[in-house]
Amino acid sequence: MVLLTLMAAITVGVVRLRNLFAVVVLGGIYSFLMASVMIVLDAVDVAMTEASVGAGVSTVLMLGTLYLTKTEETRPAHTPLLPLVVAGITGIALVYGSFALPPFGVADAPIHMHVAPYYLENSLRDTLVPNVVTSVLASYRGYDTLGETAVIFTAGIAVLMLLKGRRDVKPGPKRKRVRR
Amino acid sequence: MRLDIVFRVAAKMFIPFILVFALYVQFHGDFGPGGGFQAGVMAGAMVIFYAIIFGLEAAQRIVPPRVVELMVPAGVAIYAGVGVASMLLGENFLNYSPFAHDPAHGQEYGILLVEAGVFVTVSGTMTVIFYTFVGRGR
Amino acid sequence: MAILEQTVAHYNHWVMIFLMISGLYIVVARGNMVKKLVGLGLFQTSVYLLYISPGKILGGTPPILGEGLGPYSNPLPHVLILTAIVVGVATLALGLALVVRINESFGTIEEDEIFAEEDDT
Incomplete structure (x- = not known):
């Protein structure tokens, strides 16, 4: 549960930051946390793959791309209101649906x-x-x-x-x- | 980075262990966590690590791009070849039972061969992707 | 008390939903191509969580058989997600390759600037 909360916190960072280098490094940390969550959930094979792929190879590839392009994101021209509303409605619908799912771990x-x-x-x-x-x-x-x-x-x-x-x-x- | 002696010595110490660990994960995948996908990514990561520390040319002297590009289709060919072989031995595609005297052992050998195919493709693809990205930058 | 119970039973789903809508928001709202790919990755990892977390049994062990172990967590989602992760990095590499090519021919990876340039020519 603590790990999941940490992951949510990192996600907020990823959404808000504009420096792509920081975003990619945060993505690496996120992948390691995801691997730890997978171990807690008994998926040892998946954890191993996530740690080597998510935190290793994909971070290296992202950094390689940033080296070839540029690392700073410009300010968006549109207001983010519409996507925010869309995401919010989707989230509410999904939370409503989650009550019908079987509880965790039974x-x-x-x-x-x-x-x-x-x-x-x-x-x-x-x-x-x-x-x-x-x-x-x-x-x-x-x-x-x-x-x-x-x-x-x-x-x-x-x-x-x-x-x-x-x-x-x-x-x-x-x-x-x-x-x- | 190229002149930093700490990195170079540490890399020289680590790389053999990374390779041995990748092979351990590959062949111990039947009994513990692991398998072709993980081992392939680790082997690819070893080449990437070497290239980051010692430069792309040094890495390509050891693992030439031609070999890596051949590995990408070779793995799929191994995988599909195992399937065709089982068909030729009178079973369904990718049913490994006829590879040994009794079906269960046949399945074990088949899994080993198929995982080898996955390993070859995944490690080749990871290395080839890294080579092309870095080669683009110069 | 009922609220607490619901929270414990569904916390994994809620975090998963949060990650999913964050990924959706990044993909829709941000114009930067690399950021869009990061958002796509967030969405993807939330799907991994969606698959893996129902497979867990409280008090269970990883699905590696042995004497006196058990109950085992469900191995089937592990298999599906294991391959999905590796395919995910392959497709991520493909997307990044496209970004690099776009940067070479347009000189930018911002969506709005590309559209502006298209209108000019």
Whole structure:
């Protein structure tokens, strides 16, 4: 609960700050907090991934982009009133909906009734792998993981296509600086 | 950064352990938390760390971009190849049962192979993305 | 007392909702492309929380089987989110690559300035 509150506090910082460098560093802290929350919620595999991906690789990529672009955000031209109202209404609707959800941590919630007991009971017999997450990931739901791997492959190829090769500097109206 | 001896020595000490830990996470994923995704990201992070401390050229001498770009499709090929192999052995696509004398052992080997494919793709993609971003900046 | 009970039972949902609407607000209200991607990441992590937190059983252990352990928390959301995180960083990298290209051809990553420049030409 303390961790979740800390995460909410960091989110306020992310929303308010205008220096993108600070925002990215706060994002790294946020990811580490998220990883701690995942450990508390018994998702050790997810925590490991979040700590290495969210706090490690994506922070480095964001900083690399900031190095290539610029680190200060301009003041927004529009008033943020309309987005605020939209976000507020969405939030109220979601809170109203949350009362119908099963309370946190009970063992007889619908999510624990369907396929999860099958995985937990049969994983060791079917695959000899005690870590159920691994056996579900690679064996029971192997198609999913093949698809995810293909998505990562596609994203890697797309980044290569966008950024590799010569930077074509074309003079003309497109390249002129914009007035502030 | 390049001249800072503390960083260089510390990096030299850390990097082998990061690589060993990534391989541990990869092969111990059956018994504890871990697996191909996490290990791949860690291996990619090791290359990124090395490139940050010692410069992009030094990193690309050790892990050439050509190899990394080959790793990206190779992992998917390993994964799909395991599926095709199981089909050729008379089972459904991605059903690993016929890989060993009894189905459960077959599943274990299949999971190991598939995780290796995931590892190759993920580590290759992370490294390749970092190389292209940094290569753009100069 | 009833309010306190509701708070304990739904605190995870409420924090999740707060993170989600903050991400939504950043994506809609801010013109800076990198900030928009950060907001998208916030929204994404709130979805991770939405998936993982119902899978927890109070007093449960991580789903790694062993003698005398249990009950185990639900492994299925862990699997789904595990892959979602890695796919998330791949798509984030794609978005950042697009931002870099936009910066190269327009000289800015602010939405309003790009629109102004489009109108000029």
